[in-house]
Amino acid sequence: MSFQGQTEYEHKGPKPKKGILLVNLGTPDAPEPTALRRYLKEFLSDHRVVEIPRLLWLMILHLFILPFRSKSSAKLYASVWTDEGSPLLAITKRQGAALQQQLDADYAEGQLPVVIGMRYGNPSIKSALKSLAEQNVRDITVLPLYPQYCAATTGSTFDAIARELQSYRWVPSIRFINGYHQTPEYINAIGQSITNYIKQSGMPERLIFSYHGTPQRYLEQGDPYYCFCMQTTRLVVEALGLDNEHVISSFQSRFGKAKWLQPYTDVTLKSLAEQGVKRVAIICPGFSSDCLETIEEIEVENRDYFIDAGGETYDYIPCLNDSQTHIDMMHKLIKQNMV
Incomplete structure (x- = not known):
């Protein structure tokens, strides 16, 4: 049949x-x-x-x-x-x-x-x-x-x-x-944002890549997010020829009492200011659009942490948005x- x-x-x-x-x-x-x-x-x-x-x-x-x-x-x-x-x-x-x-x-x-x-x-x-x-x-x-x-x-x-x-x-x-996170076009777009900032304002003492945090146990259970964030920072640093000693990756927006990915952005900023660092710039490569976590938490709240701890100049590099x-x-x- x-x-x-x-x-x-x-x-x-x-x-x-x-x-x-x-x-x-x-x-x-x-x-x-x-x-x-x-x-x-x-x-x-x-x-x-x-x-x-x-x-x-x-x-x-x-x-x-x-x-x-x-x-x-x-x-x-x-x-x-x-x-x-x-x-x-x-x-x-x-x-x-x-x-x-x-x-x-x-x-x-x-x-x-x-x-x-x-x-x-x-x-x-x-x-x-x-x-x-x-x-x-x-x-x-x-x-x-x-x-x-x-x-x-x-x-x-x-x-x-x-x-x-x-x-x-x-x-x-x-x-x-x-x-x-590893595509040349994305790395180039993030790199261009940083380059434009440096051309306009000069190189800060520390450049911070702040990513949204997740509980530490997610990484331990196999989520690749942390590794991908670290890879993003490395690829941008390599593309721009930046000095690794002046670049920090950190994690923001933690919630609850559990241990989250570290170092924490807010703690890092306070510590840098206390160590005598006067000028930082911060970018959030994990966000495709500016939102509450970048506009309020990073640009306002974390600025206050840095300045109150003794820092002097705090610059936020906006998300890629509709560039x-x-x-x-x-x-x-x-x-x-x-x-």
């Missing part, structure tokens, strides 16, 4: 398209306690973010963290909120629009749509995938905007996309870019992965 397909048959509908999904971490809808509670609940309920036994953690989250942290976090977000809303969302939208413009120059306009989605908050990954489906996109290239792979960010993004696609009758093809080198990097990375 043999089976033969109906070669003349075609599924009804327009010709399928390819599309791009840019994903960033997310942001609350407003700098208000209610919005923060909703956002933090989604974020901190993710088992990839907090690897504590569920029952115990959910009790801590709902009884202690959400009732109190929502109010304090709302005040912090209010301090960085802009006329466009959340800095992270506004910048990600600009990144998507700039990338779309470049892709429209490569293909017919609208043939390769770019949609953004937030892992937590809005616009959600669910709404982004729905938008692509409504545009008849059957082949999606996903670019999570986290240069260094980490289970809590990139891995969680994969989880969310896979979970949402479980409800699809016709699952699209997926190309998932799970990191780009041309960053958009060019995304453009090349996506085209390479679409093949």
Whole structure:
């Protein structure tokens, strides 16, 4: 017995398209306690973010963290909120629009749509995938905007996309870019930011690469994030010919009492000032967009730590945001992965 397909048959509908999904971490809808509670609940309920036994953690989250942290976090977000809303969302939208413009120059306009989605908050990954489906996109290239792979960010993004696609009758093809910390274009973009700063302001006594922290046990259990951060610093230092003795990698934004990746950024800054270092510059290569953790924590809070401990000049080098080198990097990375 043999089976033969109906070669003349075609599924009804327009010709399928390819599309791009840019994903960033997310942001609350407003700098208000209610919005923060909703956002933090989604974020901190993710088992990839907090690897504590569920029952115990959910009790801590709902009884202690959400009732109190929502109010304090709302005040912090209010301090960085802009006329466009959340800095992270506004910048990600600009990144998507700039990338779309470049892709429209490569293909017919609208043939390769770019949609953004937030892992937590809005616009959600669910709404982004729905938008692509409504545009008849059957082949999606996903670019999570986290240069260094980490289970809590990139891995969680994969989880969310896979979970949402479980409800699809016709699952699209997926190309998932799970990191780009070692690509020449990314290293060049970070290096260009530092070079531009040095040309304008001169070389600081210490150049600090501050990455978002994770619990130390994640590294011990096999997460490569720490190693990828160290590799990023090394590649940038080599590309620029910097003196290793004047470059420090550190980790910020720790939460809770567990041991996190070290050295800690805030402790490092205080120690440098106490040792007589008067001038530092700091860059955050793990963030693709400026956000609360860079604008408030690094540019304001950590500046105070350094100055109060005796430092004199503290310069923050902004994230790549929607700079041309960053958009060019995304453009090349996506085209390479679409093949």
